[in-house]
Amino acid sequence: MLVEIRKKSFNAYAEIQYYLDSLDIAGKYGATSNFVGSMRDFNKNKKVTHMTLEHYPGMTEKHLETIAKESIEKWKLLDVLILHRIGNINVGEDIVLVATWSSHRKDAFESCRAIMEQLKSGAPFWKKEETSAGDIWVEKNTPGY
Amino acid sequence: MLVEIRKKSFNAYAEIQYYLDSLDIAGKYGATSNFVGSMRDFNKNKKVTHMTLEHYPGMTEKHLETIAKESIEKWKLLDVLILHRIGNINVGEDIVLVATWSSHRKDAFESCRAIMEQLKSGAPFWKKEETSAGDIWVEKNTPGY
Amino acid sequence: MQVSVKYFASLRELIGETTSIIHVEEGATVNSLWRSIIETKNVKFDNVMMAVNMEYVKSEHQLKSGDEVAFFPPVTGG
């Protein structure tokens, strides 16, 4: 299990591969579900040019680790990877990555989606968007189900 | 949209990155959902050492393309990638890859999972496993919901 | 009239053929073709799936001359 907050931009697929290479689970997992959240150039019909992501150092990591641990237990996962950007983010860059490894696809799919929803609703991150209408704190996340 | 049947082993994450680089959708997609199905060394408590995947040339491609096209329409996806192995497969190798790109996570998650279920229930592929109990045709897929 | 018939996976092994050309009567259905095949070959096979010209069809689907008919077990990809 790995949870990391990243100040620098990352490549989601290189990160998954790099993490997977560090594990010894080949032949054990039959299903991997990944989610990658990336920065769009629009939100609610406004053009967005840039974003700043604030977090609560300490609590954010702790909160994500709890989500990851509980998911491993609930879905009997072989492993979980969560990466999340903070700081200055450019259009097209990846913001969040969740990967779950499981024997069966049902558990992989459900756990990956549930982790994203828990992260979205509870992990202390805040987005401020630079838009055509000025700098705006995002007020709430869109529903995921 | 890309649907491919592969005789040779592939690296799922390199394939997603390679395909994504060929698209011009950065800033348009906010959500990517990927599923990777990989070969396990066990099935129903039997040790599996090797697998052969048979398909129906022509119908398999056609069937997967229909699934991909209908999913793009139903979930308003920006793009879809489906790769599937055939032939001789070793433990740990990737068998199937599905990636869906969308504005929002709900559509990405739902479409990726639905594509996998449709593929599992309808795409003409057949697995023959070399197990400790001899060569066995897999009789049916496990349920995904 | 003639149709071509394909078998896959465990059914291909059971029948011992990959493809064959078979004569059918006008008005034959995919199911009547299937019945005649398992009777001729004297085999038993449950849960067969049927496709005509690379599309799934119901068992009452009526065949046309030159159709490509396929019989196979439940699919197990992914």
Added chain:
Amino acid sequence: MQVSVKYFASLRELIGETTSIIHVEEGATVNSLWRSIIETKNVKFDNVMMAVNMEYVKSEHQLKSGDEVAFFPPVTGG
């Protein structure tokens, strides 16, 4: 007794502070602390979220000396 208080995002900008040390009475709750802050600062802020020692708490949660209290708007990560 004393607690440290942190503010984040739009609330941090509204309050104009990142962290402060605040005196509270014995038996004070996180909600009574919040009320006194918005009264002192003369600000209005809806839907505040509250954490004590990096765990979410209910508004009636009772504070202890040395607690790290955090107030922030609904989270918008991912």
